[in-house]
Amino acid sequence: MSATGIGAAVRRKEDRRFITGTGHYTDDINRPGQAYAYFLRSPHAHATIKSIDIKAASKMPGVLAVLTGAELAADQIGNLICGWMIHSKDGSPMKMAAHPALANGKACHVGDPIAVVVAETLAQARDAAEKIAVDYAALPAVADPAAAQKAGAPSIHDIAPNNTIYQWHLGDGKAVDAAFRSAKHVTKLDIINNRLVPNAIEPRAAIGEYDAGVGTFTLWNTTQNPHVARLVIAAFVGMAPEHKLRVIAPDVGGGFGSKIFIYPEEVVALWASKRVGRPVKWVADRSEAFVADAHGRDHVTHAEMAFDQEGKILGLRAKTIANLGAYMSTFSSSVPTYLYATLLSGQYEIPQIYCEVDAVYTNTVPVDAYRGAGRPEATFVVERLVEVGAREMGQDPAELRRKNFIKKFPHQTPVIMAYDAGDYNASLKKALELADHKGFGKRKRESARNGKLRGLGFSTYIEACGIAPSQAVGSLGAGVGLWESAEVRVNPTGSVEVLTGSHAHGQGHETTFAQLVSERLGIPIDNISVVHGDTDKVQFGMGTYGSRSGAVGMSAIAKALDKIEAKAKKVAAHMLEAAEGDIEFKDGKFSVAGTDKSAAWGDVTLNAYIAHKFSGQELEPGLKEGAFYDPTNFTFPAGCHICEVEVDPETGNTDIVAWTAVDDFGVIVNPMIVEGQVHGGIAQGVGQALCEGAVYDKDGQLVTGSFMDYCMPRADHLPALRVDTTMTKCPSNPLGIKGCGEAGAIAAPAAVINAITDAIGSEGLTMPATPHVVWAALQKANSIPKAA
Amino acid sequence: MAGETAAVSMTVNGKPITANVDPRTLLVQLLREHLRLTGTHVGCDTSQCGACVVQVNGKAIKSCTVLALQLQGADVLTIEGLAPADGPLHPMQEAFRENHGLQCGFCTPGMIMTAVDIVRRKGHDLDDRTIREELEGNICRCTGYHNIVKAIAAGARAMRGGGAAAKAAE
Numbered sequence: 001m002s003a004t005g006i007g008a009a010v011r012r013k014e015d016r017r018f019i020t021g022t023g024h025y026t027d028d029i030n031r032p033g034q035a036y037a038y039f040l041r042s043p044h045a046h047a048t049i050k051s052i053d054i055k056a057a058s059k060m061p062g063v064l065a066v067l068t069g070a071e072l073a074a075d076q077i078g079n080l081i082c083g084w085m086i087h088s089k090d091g092s093p094m095k096m097a098a099h100p101a102l103a104n105g106k107a108c109h110v111g112d113p114i115a116v117v118v119a120e121t122l123a124q125a126r127d128a129a130e131k132i133a134v135d136y137a138a139l140p141a142v143a144d145p146a147a148a149q150k151a152g153a154p155s156i157h158d159i160a161p162n163n164t165i166y167q168w169h170l171g172d173g174k175a176v177d178a179a180f181r182s183a184k185h186v187t188k189l190d191i192i193n194n195r196l197v198p199n200a201i202e203p204r205a206a207i208g209e210y211d212a213g214v215g216t217f218t219l220w221n222t223t224q225n226p227h228v229a230r231l232v233i234a235a236f237v238g239m240a241p242e243h244k245l246r247v248i249a250p251d252v253g254g255g256f257g258s259k260i261f262i263y264p265e266e267v268v269a270l271w272a273s274k275r276v277g278r279p280v281k282w283v284a285d286r287s288e289a290f291v292a293d294a295h296g297r298d299h300v301t302h303a304e305m306a307f308d309q310e311g312k313i314l315g316l317r318a319k320t321i322a323n324l325g326a327y328m329s330t331f332s333s334s335v336p337t338y339l340y341a342t343l344l345s346g347q348y349e350i351p352q353i354y355c356e357v358d359a360v361y362t363n364t365v366p367v368d369a370y371r372g373a374g375r376p377e378a379t380f381v382v383e384r385l386v387e388v389g390a391r392e393m394g395q396d397p398a399e400l401r402r403k404n405f406i407k408k409f410p411h412q413t414p415v416i417m418a419y420d421a422g423d424y425n426a427s428l429k430k431a432l433e434l435a436d437h438k439g440f441g442k443r444k445r446e447s448a449r450n451g452k453l454r455g456l457g458f459s460t461y462i463e464a465c466g467i468a469p470s471q472a473v474g475s476l477g478a479g480v481g482l483w484e485s486a487e488v489r490v491n492p493t494g495s496v497e498v499l500t501g502s503h504a505h506g507q508g509h510e511t512t513f514a515q516l517v518s519e520r521l522g523i524p525i526d527n528i529s530v531v532h533g534d535t536d537k538v539q540f541g542m543g544t545y546g547s548r549s550g551a552v553g554m555s556a557i558a559k560a561l562d563k564i565e566a567k568a569k570k571v572a573a574h575m576l577e578a579a580e581g582d583i584e585f586k587d588g589k590f591s592v593a594g595t596d597k598s599a600a601w602g603d604v605t606l607n608a609y610i611a612h613k614f615s616g617q618e619l620e621p622g623l624k625e626g627a628f629y630d631p632t633n634f635t636f637p638a639g640c641h642i643c644e645v646e647v648d649p650e651t652g653n654t655d656i657v658a659w660t661a662v663d664d665f666g667v668i669v670n671p672m673i674v675e676g677q678v679h680g681g682i683a684q685g686v687g688q689a690l691c692e693g694a695v696y697d698k699d700g701q702l703v704t705g706s707f708m709d710y711c712m713p714r715a716d717h718l719p720a721l722r723v724d725t726t727m728t729k730c731p732s733n734p735l736g737i738k739g740c741g742e743a744g745a746i747a748a749p750a751a752v753i754n755a756i757t758d759a760i761g762s763e764g765l766t767m768p769a770t771p772h773v774v775w776a777a778l779q780k781a782n783s784i785p786k787a788a
Numbered sequence: 789m790a791g792e793t794a795a796v797s798m799t800v801n802g803k804p805i806t807a808n809v810d811p812r813t814l815l816v817q818l819l820r821e822h823l824r825l826t827g828t829h830v831g832c833d834t835s836q837c838g839a840c841v842v843q844v845n846g847k848a849i850k851s852c853t854v855l856a857l858q859l860q861g862a863d864v865l866t867i868e869g870l871a872p873a874d875g876p877l878h879p880m881q882e883a884f885r886e887n888h889g890l891q892c893g894f895c896t897p898g899m900i901m902t903a904v905d906i907v908r909r910k911g912h913d914l915d916d917r918t919i920r921e922e923l924e925g926n927i928c929r930c931t932g933y934h935n936i937v938k939a940i941a942a943g944a945r946a947m948r949g950g951g952a953a954a955k956a957a958e
Contacts, residue, residue, distance in 0.1 A: 011885055018893025019881040021827015021867035028826035201831040201839055201929050202894040253894025254929050286832040506892030506930045672888050683932030707836035715923035715933040
């Protein structure tokens with residue numbers, strides 16, 4: 001391993017601009033002549049818009065335009081779409097309702113954009129918006145997913161009777177029922193996977209700019225996938241043809257999924273810029289983000305697991321209602337289906353699994369992928385069932401897991417996935433040692449002496465990442481392929497630019513991708529630049545989500561580097577007057593096998609461009625290669641997280657006193673960055689378990705609409721985290737990488753809840769397990785008379 | 789209301805400035821929009837996240853929570869002024885880099901400005917609990933705080949040694 005190659009904890013190249021305040025986030029960019037957009041949003045969860053009077057607003061100082069859904073329709077700006085087709089079990093396609101960027105006749109959630117004011121200053125736009133008179137006729141609203149399907153519930157879209165988008169299923173229901181009939185023990189759970197607000201600390205923003213002279217649009221946007229945004233805005237919204245639209249995603253301040261999607265505001269910023277003939281900037285304030293950014297999770301599930309007399313799992317069945325909100329967001333349909341039910345086998349050999357999922361509309365903000373996307377929900381179902389099953393059968397939870405682990409690979413689950421590699425016992429064993437599992441009883445007794453209840457919870461999770469082979473996702477309904485692209489440009493002086501279709505918004509690609517190049521070409525890391533996030537520079541790419549940038553994005557770079565090496569060897573052969581097959585390349589030096597003749601990297605790159613040593617008939621000048629890489633399978637990161645808590649029975653407060661994570665991410669490029677990803681994922685998972693939860697009242701008003709009401713983990717909610725790894729190489733990509741970005745968020749909620757329920761001796765908890773929830777569960781458990 | 793402006797003068801990163809602002813202009817808006825000092829960020833509108841923390845007269849404040857007009861004659865230090873542009877980093881900045889105390893970088897300027905203030909108030913030997921409690925007003929969504937806590941402890945120790953940039957900032 002070199003000091004800057006694969007496996008080295010290289011300090012990040014991107015950090016200097018962030019620690020000196022010289023990064024370039026979208027809101028830091030200002031265009032000459034720029035005007036400001038402010039959106040008027042629906043205060044009603046569900047209402048007919050009878051009329052919109054913009055006369056007074058239009059006359060306000062500084063106002064350039066007041067635009068509504070009527071103008072949007074008149075200009076034939078198309079609707080936003082959901083790009084993953086799901087069919088119901090009866091074969092009918094999902095019921096995708098029209099989603100215009102500005103409401104047209106009806107508001108379907110609080111925050112639905114009704115009109116936009118464009119003015120010289122933001123303050124003027126905001127002032128003018130107050131003068132828009134909207135005549136609403138409020139309609140009954142529904143926010144709860146289980147209530148949305150009930151008879152008499154308000155109907156949100158005509159296309160979807162009973163507010164039902166699809167009724168999907170996976171697995172063999174009859175075989176599962178047979179397995180349950182033969183069971184010795186069945187564990188049953190009702191689970192609510194709480195709705196979360198992603199809350200990247202940088203709010204979303206967009207600047208639209210139209211160049212009338214050449215008829216091109218430019219969009220600066222807080223997006224995780226600029227090319228997908230361009231494709232959708234060109235092909236579906238119809239703003240401009242793809243070659244006339246440039247999307248730039250500059251520094252992006254966190255995404256966690258919420259910046260994957262194509263939202264109304266960027267469409268409107270582009271459209272308005274053409275309308276007013278000026279660049280138009282929009283930046284969400286936080287209150288706006290709460291009602292405009294896609295939320296995550298929000299499942300209601302009944303799940304059952306069947307065991308034989310030894311505790312071997314015979315089957316799992318689950319019925320889930322997934323809340324997709326008022327409109328179908330970009331990838332929302334895939335989250336509670338192919339990203340959820342396909343992971344219900346967990347790390348276990350489960351012969352039969354059957355899952356039914358109903359997706360519903362409600363009068364809430366659209367729900368889509370949020371860190372983990374479907375896999376945290378699946379892990380929570382599986383890991384709670386296993387833990388509760390162990391307790392009910394009087395078995396050791398770790399032992400029950402071990403007994404059921406998949407031990408042979410590849411392993412075909414009954415729910416599509418073919419796990420390629422793993423060693424689940426290794427991560428469990430290491431985690432038990434690091435967590436001092438043997439000493440837990442002593443620690444529990446010490447806690448009891450201090451009046452505290454101590455508990456320990458496991459989560460042995462699996463995820464499917466690096467999404468994924470394009471053919472596979474295409475057969476499941478995806479509207480796009482999920483390969484990745486790379487281009488490696490070698491300059492005459494030997495420095496290198498890597499253009500990637502991946503996008504970094506905190507993951508450190510400028511460092512890790514450069515580490516791969518440094519290792520392969522033997523050049524200093526400072527001579528390598530990683531270019532991403534601009535559709536005029538990078539030809540195409542699928543962006544960053546699903547822990548795919550290492551496994552897929554870097555594999556594309558590796559493939560391009562293979563081509564670079566092959567071409568450079570040809571140049572070196574001409575320089576060294578040797579046969580191409582005799583050229584060896586190692587540590588940045590080309591040499592002729594069995595001789596002392598060699599040429600340095602910089603000499604070869606220069607010769608590639610001056611082209612003095614070969615004719616154009618023999619070899620094309622230059623040194624630039626591109627590659628598209630399509631993986632052969634998903635990757636399957638897995639691991640064991642152990643959470644230890646202390647609950648104060650007087651207050652219900654939970655203290656996480658220790659956290660041990662042992663993950664198998666395959667080959668690790670930069671352990672420092674990987675650990676950071678795990679830390680952050682755990683924090684978001686702990687947030688879901690202990691304090692986060694979007695709350696709607698019965699009228700569809702978001703009660704938790706600010707950082708004062710929606711509680712996210714602060715530094716003192718968390719302990720220092722003990723993070724380690726085991727390694728089985730991923731056989732499905734050339735680098736052996738599995739991906740690490742979502743693991744913590746997937747593993748953590750079940751670990752926390754398993755720990756708290758262990759501490760209080762009651763399973764009756766819903767997330768978030770706030771002090772009030774835990775205290776109430778304790779009171780309820782204590783009030784039940786113990787059997788004599 | 790629109791159209792009325794008022795003049796305010798203060799020192800920002802050692803340079804005297806005067807600006808004519810709408811009276812409702814917040815300090816963070818003056819910094820970002822009038823002075824184009826975009827290192828100070830806005831992450832919420834309820835004074836919770838701390839991405840906007842700067843120093844005013846040597847003390848950390850949330851620049852989204854003070855009107856520019858309240859700061860006539862004040863001495864303001866932002867992340868851009870913590871270390872000279874092309875010179876060495878402030879020890880706290882260096883500690884964040886060395887300890888991977890940042891990922892997306894958006895909360896980072898506020899974290900660093902807060903961290904420097906913690907050291908001013910609590911000294912150079914900071915334990916884990918003190919740092920975590922002192923970070924109550926700063927939210928990071930990427931790091932899980934683990935490496936931020938490590939960075940602040942290391943940065944606090946390094947600030948004892950001084951360093952050119954640290955002295956300049958004091």
